[in-house]
Amino acid sequence: MSMGMSKIVKTVSSVVFPFIVIYGLYIIAHGHLTPGGGFQGGAVVASGCAMLLVAHGSIWTIGKIREKQLSILESTGAVAFILLALLGLVFGTVFFKNFLVGNKFLFGEIPGYLSRVANFNTGGVLPLMNFAVGLKVIAGLFAIVLVMAYATSTFKKGEMEDGKR
């Protein structure tokens, strides 16, 4: 696993990877209109990253991105989520108040009761929270998979340095 799989698997996973990422980002961005949201779309994107990790090996992947950067990204998502909730306390009345509903320029439109029109500019603070949670889930799940794969690949690396392969 540390050296990756065959060239066919590497090529196919590299071709499929952008489509998986775009699908997951679509689920995150349309979380207030269609089924899904930050958690589900983040799980999709993290699964695509894990596919790339399995295909190319953990040594190649740890050269691209370190788990420290992933944990910084995850903390950014968590801080953004709590900050949005606290902004509800500042601009509204209570913690987790949806303070963007009804304004004119950003996610403020209100669909009528039983409206079936999927307008993206709705939802108040929900799309921003979806983005924050999505970033958190992407970075968190991929950090888990990356750290575990790299920790189990060190023995293979030691064998390689001894000249067995």
Add this chain to the structure above:
Amino acid sequence: MLKRDFAAVIFFTVVAVFFVFAALLTHPFGSPDNPVMDDYIIHNTQTEVGANNGVTSVVFDYRGFDTLGEATVLFTAVAGVILVFRRLKK
């Protein structure tokens, strides 16, 4: 061996009968027992929260504290896994 198979068949039959009775004793589909909160959320989520997706409006607006706890659980899991597996690098 035969006695164990017989006991397993009896056990799974009893469990299956319990499951079937539990499924028959639930309320019929589409008519919950106490629909006050469901009706409130269905009738007000598009005008109060402004989102067409009622589930996301419940998760991020009406029950925001639950989502905060969920995010905390995920953060704790990631921190624990990185803490455990970081020692094995040398």
